[in-house]
Amino acid sequence: MPTVVLMDVSLSMTRPVSLDGSEEFQRKNLAVHGLNMLFEHMASNYRLEFTALMAFSSLWELLVPFTRDYNALQEALSNLEDYDKTCVESALNGVSNVVQQEWGSACPCQVMLVTDGSLGIGKGSLRHSLQTLKQRGDDKKFPLPFPFPTKLFIMCIANAEELQMTDAMDNLEELLRLSGGDGQIFTVEGPLCMKSVQAMFGRLIDHAYSPFHAVLHCGNLSSDVQVFPRPEPIVVDEEVEPMPRTVSTDLEIVGFIEIADISSPPVISRHLVLPIAVNKEVDEVGAGATDELEEEPSASQMAGKSPNFCVLLHGSLKVEGMVALVQLGPEWYGMLYSQADSKKKSNLMMSLFEPGPEPLPWLGKISHLGPISEAAENPYGEDDSKSPFPVQPQVKRSYAQNVTVWIKASGLQTDVQKILRNARKLPDKTQTFYKELNRLRKAALAFGFWELLKGVADLLERECTLLPDSAHPDAAFQLSHAAQQLKLASTGDSQYAAFDHNIAPMHTDFSS
Amino acid sequence: MAEGNSRFSVYNQLILQICKMKMFSVSHKTVFVVDHCPYMAESSRQQVECDVLTKSRAQGVIPLAPVSKSLWTCAVECSMEYCRILYDIYPKDKLVNYIVSDSEFHILNSWRQEDQSTHELMSALAAVGPPNPREDPECCSILHGLVAAVESLCKITELQHERRTSLMDMAERVANRGRIICLTNAKSDTHVRMLEDCIQETILEQNKLAAGSDRLMAIQQCELVLVHIYPQGEDTLVSDRPKKEVGDMTHFAFSLKNTTPHLKALLLFLPLLPSQISPLLTSEVHSVRAGRHLATKLNILVQQHFDLASTTITNIPMKEEQHANTSANYDVELLHHRDAHLEFFKSGDLHMAGTSTRENGLKETVTLKWCTPRTNSIELHYCTGAYRISPTDVNSRPSSCLTNFLLNGRSVLLEQPRKSGSKVISHMLSSHGGEIFLHVLNSNRSTLEDPPSISEGCGGRVTDYRITDFGEFMRENRLTPVSESSHDPSGKLPAERAKAQLERHTRYWPMIISQTTIFNMQAVVPLANLIVKETLTEEDVLTCQKTVYNLVDMERKNDPLPISTVGSRGKGPKRDEQYRIMWNELETLVKTHAGATDRHQRVLDCIVACRSKPPEEEERKKRGRKREEREDRTEKNGSKDTEEKSWQESERLKGLLDKEEQEAEVIKDSPDSPEPLNKKPRLSTEEVQPPERAKGPVSLLSMWTNRITVANSRKHQEFVGRASSVNNKFELYQHLKDENGMDVHENGKASR
Structure with missing residues (x-):
């Protein structure tokens, strides 16, 4: 899930923060400090995330297009300049364009708005934008909600009390609501200082950028893995099942199916399954633990040499052209398979099916898939010439039955x-x-x-x-x-007009 | 027009998105109420020429007069078409209840799943027959049917029941909504209003009844779609009316409570919703001429009611019957869930994707181009959705050509027609088990591009994974559908049993070749395959035992073992050490299963009994000459241990005896081969065990004695000799050997 960092570079961000007995900081410095910490965390723990950096005031600018190069992002942060006033609406329009151009409108995206909470004045201010919401034509629509699924994180370099003194908090809440409600407003707890801003970004990391670790099981074989990107909770039915379902941290393989049988199933998301060394897990608990970087190469070299189940599984899935059916939670399944990119590289991937007992009609109910050893004779035939799939529906569709x-x-x-x-x-x-x-x-x-x-x-x-x-x-x-x-x-005479009655050929005998 | 139209469809789409999240939206239950009163027997005045004379036969033959459908026939066939599309796209959980109304109501089917098919309905309709024009019109009314429809909506469906039961105390989350589609010939607008009022009243009455019943549910929302049908060439007496705007908004606010914030946000942009007759009932009236117009209307309705959209596949090459070597290009229109176009809707790309607005401007279709399929390569596409389709014109020749092609197992990729730029494949048509699906393929850049290769991560440097063996393992653990009726005594679902099998199969499963010996040996395969089974037959045990004897034999012949030399310099371990490793590994494998059944245990016993224990082996080699003496000793030893002879031992002996019969001669002649294993035990057998015990199965007494002995042995400290015995034997006077200059070191090492 790509991230767009939308950094407020309006003049108000240069407001000084008074710190006891040390040099003066601007709010911008605090924001940059927080972002640096986030980028460092991502570089070591969430490396595969694509991140773009945009700066905005009354205009907006894409400083760094989507990249995994966190040095480039940090460098751009250090070269920020100061501009005029805050205009959130146009910046959000910019986000919408940038994201859609890169990823289309189906890819979920995280948008991180970093601001001091002074949201502009007069025309172009967020207050003005929100007040005029209902008086717009189709051409001047407010950019929220974005066409793509969005998580909006609003990082305020201000504390909640400060924001509540004006209508800033109300406006930001409205903004979050408009974006679809998925996301959060973060504010600084206590007085503004490096430490409190760091704590705020720490909370964001825990909330959205901590790696998802799980254990992949196949009977007694297992491997610690990171699933990237983090699988998101799913709401199956707003009314009947309002509680979102989350992917379990124990991923259990149920069995195996040929690629031809699973046959390009629809999936709700795709994830890389990356084996991790067990001891590393301890290192990553502390968010932003960067001091481990030095030791990492040797540790990863060690890990490279000890056999890992993921690698074995990946190799065999690739060679055999099969997928592993994996259980993600109660009545929720997915599949593991080998995915090769255009080059020589290939990877273990996991795709999640729609939660439910029967995500793919052609497999039937997943809970009713059993081992082939139970069947009287091998349903795949002795020479793999047959297959028990696809499962045939009881009633034929109209186009298959000469209606x-x-x-x-x-x-x-x-x-x-x-x-x-x-x-x-x-x-x-x-x-x-x-x-x-x-x-x-x-x-x-x-x-x-x-x-x-x-x-x-x-x-x-x-x-x-x-x-x-x-x-x-x-x-x-x-x-x-x-x-x-x-x-x-x-005539409608029931003797002759019965629906199930068929006219039989007249019995004649001309043979003699 | 086009603008207003697209706004209308976006608006509609948002509403539908809200409903989509609900299992029990109004589209869960649809009641058709079709008028069967005498006036429906009137002709629609749309004539069909069914006698198409070919020119050659035309002379002198008077063509048959054209036939014309009655209003009833029009209503029935259009409603059947509505159901056909519905059942094609939603084979489950979208239910139809069909009611016919004349002087009374006739309910043609129930909500039950087995009643949900056009065949069932057609059969019931045939039994009803066309309306009787001679019936007294005064007695007949559509009202009978409408009242029955409301009653029917109160009846709980299988799905509602199932969900209520599973939700227990949250059962109220299961809503009861429904739609009534009434096909009738109304007299006037006043008549229509009377019908609406009557439905409203009936709902209130029925809801009161439902409150006190387990099998009934109160109706929370009902949508009435009244279609007034009149013959061609007449003027309508009833005016069209979109969803009726009377009543209050409270109900809608209530239904909003449960929607996602995202959708709520979307709704902010909507104009106020059309309101309703009451919080319970909305109504709309369509006044339509019978025949073609009615068919179009119901086609639009089924799309609106069930969130459908239309795709036209263009450029389908089709062989002409007359000119077999040329092919003309055809178009086929398909209906499917509108989410298959979600990407177009969202990006506003509809026009780019080749949308065209047709006929009355209400119906839109997205055009996608057929890409001639390549050879059937098996590929896993990244597919974000798959939606069942139904052809709009099911028995036209192009439609059936396309559907048959797909039903025969071919897949077709579909391309967005673009004026310029690269070609974008956005969809795929494919059939699975006789059902055709429109797959939506991802055509955007992937956020997972350029990931680190698996060879760069943990375990990536290891090169000798047992890839082929694990492939074999995967084949053995493939899945197959198990009928729901077959019940396992353990009460476990098949998928749980599949997991249990994986657990058994992986109790001992070394991942790399250099970690294992036994799995590199053909000779072990029969045992390794069998031992993982949940239960073993007597025959299986025998096969396992044979495998073990075979290994014993190999050892005796000093056959080389496929021990990996990776990591060790030189030739690797010596042959006898290799066998020791092999036996240890085999024992480890079988031990993990020994607890399963007695037969598994017997396999383990067989291994324990047969595997050569190095000290013994060494001794034997070195003291070939002193055989006589040693035998004496064994004899003594044996007699002391009589009581401790376990039944396992007897099994072992029995096995060895069998073995001896088969192989004794071969071995004796070879000077290099080790001492025949059977020699000693045989002696002890003869001395110690009664013959029938050695040969026959274990008696209950001996099993009992063993158990008691084992129990007793726990109560006292074991003799040193017994504790460190090998195969129940302990060599006496070992210090003498040492003094005689025997190789202490080797002995020590081996007995480790």
Whole structure:
């Protein structure tokens, strides 16, 4: 989930913060300090996150496009300049553009607004933007909510009391609500200083940028892993199940399925599954523990040499062309598979299915997938020539079962012509003739279209009179028999008009 | 027009998004109430020519008069088409209850899942037949059906029941909403209002009844869609009316309470919602001419009611019957859940993606281009959604060509038509088990690009993973659907049993080749495959034992073992050390399963009994000449240990005896082979065990005695000799050997 840092560089950010007995800081310095700490944390613990840095005042500028190069981000922070007034709305429009250009409108994104809470005055101020929300045309819509799913974090270089003295807090809350409500407003606790700002960013890290660690199990084989990006909680049904579901930290493999059988399933998100060394976990508990950096290479070299289940699993999944079905929680599943990028690199990936007992209709209920050893004979065949998948639904879909639809006249005409065509080829086509006849009869009865039955009966009688002399005598018998049966059905007499009744060919014997 | 229209659709979409999150929205229950009164027997006056004469036959034949459908036939076939699309796209949990009304009501099916199919409905409709024009119109009314519809909406569905039961004390979260689609011929607007009032009253009455019943639920929201049908060429007596705007907003506010903040935020931008007759009932009226117009109307309604959207697949090459080697390009329109277009909606790309507005401007379709499929490569696409489809024109030739192609197992990628730039594949059509799905493929940049390769991470430098073996393991642990009826005695669901199997199969599973010997040996395979089973048959035990004997045999022949030499210099461990490692590993494997059943235990016993214990082996080699003497000693030893002879021992002996019969001769002749193993035990057997005990199965007495002995042995300190015995034997006077200059070191090492 990419991050956009939206940094307020308006003049108000240069307001000095008085600290006891030390040099003066601007609020901007505090913000930069906090962000630096965040970037350092990400560089060591959340390295794969793409982050972009934007600065805004009355205008906005993309300082660093999406990157994993945290040095570049930190460097840009150190070169910030000061500009005029705060204009949140235009900056948010900028965010919307930048994100959509890079990731489209489906990719969830975290937006981090770093500001001192003085949100501008007059036109262009957040207050003004919010007041005029309802008086806008389609071309000047407020940028929130963004088209993409958003987590909005508002980092205030100010404490809550300060923000509540004006309407700043109310406006920021409104902003968060407009963005969809997913996110949080962070304020400095206690007096403004390096330490309190650091603590605030620490809370953000714990909330949104701590790596998701889990244990991947396959029976007794297991591996500690980091799942990246962090899997988000899912609300299945607002009404029936309002509590969001979260991915368990124990990922249990249930069994294995061929790629052809799982067949490009729809997924709600994709994650890298990265094996981690167990002892490293301790290091990463303390947010922003950067002093471990030096030791890391040797530790990771050690880890590289001890066998890891993830690597084994990945290798075999890749070679065999299979996926592992993994349970993420109660009635929630996903799949593990090998994903190769364009180069030689490949990775273990996990995709999450929609929570529920039956995320993929073609697998049936996941809880009812059992080991093949239980089956009387191997459902894959001795030579892997068969497969128990896909699971067939009990009822065929309309397009798979030759339904009768006469909404367009052509549908009806085609069906009548089919009968006539076969009628002319009697007795060779006796079976098809009656099959088509019965299909038409059934539909006509269901639609209460008795007039059609009479009409087709007339047609058949006419065909009978038009039979050439060379025609097989059976043809005439069958035609008049069919016509008579249709006429009887068209009376609605329950004896002849039963839906499940079929007109059977007349029994004739011309062999002797 | 277009602008207002797109705003309308965005508006609609937002409303639908709210409903989407709800399992029990109004679309969970749909009641069709179709008028079966005498006037419905009237002709629609839309004529269908069904006698299309070919030119060659035209002379002298009077064509059949065109037929025309009655209002009833029109209503029934359009409602069936609505149901067809609905069932294609939502085979479950979107239910239809079909009611026909004349002098009384006829309920044609129930909410139960097995009643939900067009075939069921057609069959029931055939039984009803067309309206009887001679029936007394005074007795007939659509009201009977409408009242029955409200009653039916109060009836609990299987899904509602299931969810209520599972939610226990939160059962009130399961809502009861529904829609009534009434196809009738109304007399006037006043008549329509009368019908609405009547439904409103019935709901209130029924809700009171429902409050006191377990099988009934009060209706929280009901949507009435009244479709007034009149013959072609007549003027309508009833005016169209969108969702009726009467009543208050409290109900809507209530339903908002549960929506996500995100959606609430979206709603801020909506104009006030059309309100309702009452908090419970909304109503809309459509006045439509029978025939084609009615079909179009119901097609639009089914799309609105079930969040559907339309995609037209264009440029489908199709072989012409007449000209087999040319192919014309066709278009086929499909309906599916609108989320398949979500990306277009959000990015405002609808027009870029080739949207066209058609007919009355209400119906939009997105055009996607067919990409001729490559060879059927098996690939895992990154797919963000898969939605069932239904062709709008199901039995047209292009539609059936496309659907048959897909049903035969081919997949088709679909491309966004663009004037310039690179081609963007955004969708895929594919069938799974006879159902066709429109897959949405991700066409944006991935946030996971350029990840560190797995070879750079933990365990990435290890090169001798047992990839092939684990592949085999995965094949054995593939899954298969197990019928819900088959009940396991353990009460575990199949998926739990699959996990249990994984647990058994991995109790001992070394990940790299250099960590294992036994899994590199063909000879161990039969045992390794069997021992992980939950239960063993007698035959399995025998196979395992044979495997063990085979290993014993290998050892005797001094066959080389595939011991990894990785990490050790030179030739690696000596042959006997190799066997020791192998036996240890085998024992480790089998030990992890020994607790499962007695038969598993017997396999372990067999290994314990058969595996050569190095001290013994060494001794034997070195003291070949003193055999006689040693045998005497063993004899003594044996007689002392009589009571301790376990039944396992007897098993071992029995096994060895069998073995001896098979292989004794081969071994005796070889000068290099170690002392035949069976020699000693045989002697002791003869001396110690009664013959029938050695050969037959263990008696209850001996098992009991063993158990008691074991229990007793815990109560006293074990004799030093017994405690450090090997195979129940302890060599006496060991110090003599040392004094005689025997290799102390080697002995010590081996007996470690």
